[in-house]
Amino acid sequence: MLGLKATPMAMSASVAPFPQVDHQRAVFGAALPLDCGATLARHAAAYRTYGKLNQARSNAVLVCHALTGDQYLAETNPVTGKPGWWDNIVGPGRPLDTDRYFLICANVLGGCMGSTGPREEMTDAEGNGLGRPWGTDFPNITVRDMVRQQKSLIEHLGIARLLAVVGGSLGGMQALQWAACYPESVFACVPIATAAQHSAQNIAFDEVGRAAIHADPDYKGGRYWEDGRVPAQGLSVARMVAHITYLSEEALQRKFGRKLRGAQTLTLLEDVFEVQSYLRHQGSTFVRRFDANSYLTITRATDYLDIAAEHEGSLASAFAGTATRFFVASFSSDWLYPTSESRHIVRALNAAAANVSFVEFPTDKGHDAFLLEEPEFHRALGGFLAGCAARLGV
Amino acid sequence: MPDTHPPIQYVAKNMRLDLRLIAEMVTPGARVLDIGCGDGALLAHLTTTKGADARGIEIDMAEVTEAVANGLAVIHGDADNDLAFYPDAAFDYVILSRTLQAVEKPREVLRQMLRIGRHAIVSFPNFGHWQVRWQLLTGGRMPMTGTWHRPWFETPNIHPCTIRDFFDLCALEGYVVEQWLAADENGLRAPWRRASRLANLFGEQALFLLRRA
Numbered sequence: 369m370l371g372l373k374a375t376p377m378a379m380s381a382s383v384a385p386f387p388q389v390d391h392q393r394a395v396f397g398a399a400l401p402l403d404c405g406a407t408l409a410r411h412a413a414a415y416r417t418y419g420k421l422n423q424a425r426s427n428a429v430l431v432c433h434a435l436t437g438d439q440y441l442a443e444t445n446p447v448t449g450k451p452g453w454w455d456n457i458v459g460p461g462r463p464l465d466t467d468r469y470f471l472i473c474a475n476v477l478g479g480c481m482g483s484t485g486p487r488e489e490m491t492d493a494e495g496n497g498l499g500r501p502w503g504t505d506f507p508n509i510t511v512r513d514m515v516r517q518q519k520s521l522i523e524h525l526g527i528a529r530l531l532a533v534v535g536g537s538l539g540g541m542q543a544l545q546w547a548a549c550y551p552e553s554v555f556a557c558v559p560i561a562t563a564a565q566h567s568a569q570n571i572a573f574d575e576v577g578r579a580a581i582h583a584d585p586d587y588k589g590g591r592y593w594e595d596g597r598v599p600a601q602g603l604s605v606a607r608m609v610a611h612i613t614y615l616s617e618e619a620l621q622r623k624f625g626r627k628l629r630g631a632q633t634l635t636l637l638e639d640v641f642e643v644q645s646y647l648r649h650q651g652s653t654f655v656r657r658f659d660a661n662s663y664l665t666i667t668r669a670t671d672y673l674d675i676a677a678e679h680e681g682s683l684a685s686a687f688a689g690t691a692t693r694f695f696v697a698s699f700s701s702d703w704l705y706p707t708s709e710s711r712h713i714v715r716a717l718n719a720a721a722a723n724v725s726f727v728e729f730p731t732d733k734g735h736d737a738f739l740l741e742e743p744e745f746h747r748a749l750g751g752f753l754a755g756c757a758a759r760l761g762v
Numbered sequence: 763m764p765d766t767h768p769p770i771q772y773v774a775k776n777m778r779l780d781l782r783l784i785a786e787m788v789t790p791g792a793r794v795l796d797i798g799c800g801d802g803a804l805l806a807h808l809t810t811t812k813g814a815d816a817r818g819i820e821i822d823m824a825e826v827t828e829a830v831a832n833g834l835a836v837i838h839g840d841a842d843n844d845l846a847f848y849p850d851a852a853f854d855y856v857i858l859s860r861t862l863q864a865v866e867k868p869r870e871v872l873r874q875m876l877r878i879g880r881h882a883i884v885s886f887p888n889f890g891h892w893q894v895r896w897q898l899l900t901g902g903r904m905p906m907t908g909t910w911h912r913p914w915f916e917t918p919n920i921h922p923c924t925i926r927d928f929f930d931l932c933a934l935e936g937y938v939v940e941q942w943l944a945a946d947e948n949g950l951r952a953p954w955r956r957a958s959r960l961a962n963l964f965g966e967q968a969l970f971l972l973r974r975a
Contacts, residue, residue: 693835695830711839714837714839715844715847716847718837718844718847718848719847719848719849720849721848721849721852723815723817723835724817724835724837725826725829725830725834725835725836725837726826726836726837726838726839727823727826727827727830727838728823728838729823729827730823744823744824744827747827747831748827748830748831750831751830751831751832751833752830752831752833754833755832755833755834756833758833759833
């Protein structure tokens, strides 16, 4: 909390939320059974598509977003006004080639950009709206639940088999779950900068974020929506902690070092380091667009992830006999989901005799590298997808 | 797939000659793992000309990226650490080309190759070549030849062996040598390939096709 009091941003009363937006959604009347035993009688998936589905319906690529990402993959985000989160690799001739593939990106179940989640209207067992948001009554979900809902969306779009499922971080976890749950529906799977289970350190960092939210008086046991407030202080601290895990020590040092905001030397009075200011900015913009209960729900889902445990403790058996082609990618300075996690996935896939490619890309950009300019990664991704497309005659 | 192999003939063009010799040993439609596959030239060749299900392992990131970008199934890894994770008999052929002398545990790597593959194809530079012997004998220093061209303090080739050494290891481990040949640096077969002592003196490269007894 050090230094936060000095910032003007964090008080909930002064948070100006981004505009409310009507997202494109598919609403499903059929119930969605969840891993926790609960059932969502009615549910919706907010999604965007790019490119054209071909006649054979064989060129669909599902792109899965990370923890705080959304469905606005490659267009101006209507909420934040910023470019799509993977704008740099989507488009004609780019690795996610919109001339060749039909890209689908959906807000995850539990998210806060239009898909069913804590911020959306709560429904009863019959699917009737109750006139209040789910809030903390939203059931605990898993990454597998997210993938189950995406399967409904894919079927809704008339697609039996995806050319590929691609995603980084939480998106990569979804890609792995797709391959484990629906191998016949996934020709190729690209888990990037990810893991098949959350480590104790991953869970620990998530817990710090959740504790910050819970400690915010404006959180009100999760019922902050009753008086229109948001636990901005807590959510911004959660974001700040998480943001540190997305960057490498080197990248942070290179970008900020010990630089001061508006001063050359320390005065020991009201000095603000550039890195402080940067984190505060990250925190303050985040609370304007993200729902605290969604943050809790999704981080818990990632902590629950343990694909091996779902298959008698063997990750290899999750992929036994799979015909899916895999491209696993990691980044050398990623300490959130380090290369050892990717190698663990690769070895399990080898044990399952799966067709797998794997590259660790050298970079000092940390976990965030998967979203940034990494030409070698982009070349490999583009080539891998193009090779898969060629095999399917796309 | 029959275990008898056709006699080796020349096939591919535009590929390193020793890789062509290796390619000739692989039967059509085989499942192949190429350890130290570089940019995947052999994998691509086996896929297109033999309809093989060909996969690779390569230690160099730039080479792996090149291979993956060309649609080949290659993992960033190495022979010493990654073979243990494959199931028994996952492949028909496991290939180790000019790499055996550079691995940490050659004996263990060979064991793993013949555990995960029905056959192993191994090529290595022959340390018994007459130039190597001559240089060590007359100069009293570690030999430097076209094949052994890095000084001792920076060579990755930490386990050099001769053709006769390799025969001995096969006997010790109970491996059946299905085929073998010696070749010059460019992979052209040498005429003395049927006599192991001559091959050991005049062959710069050796190529073996093995299986478990």
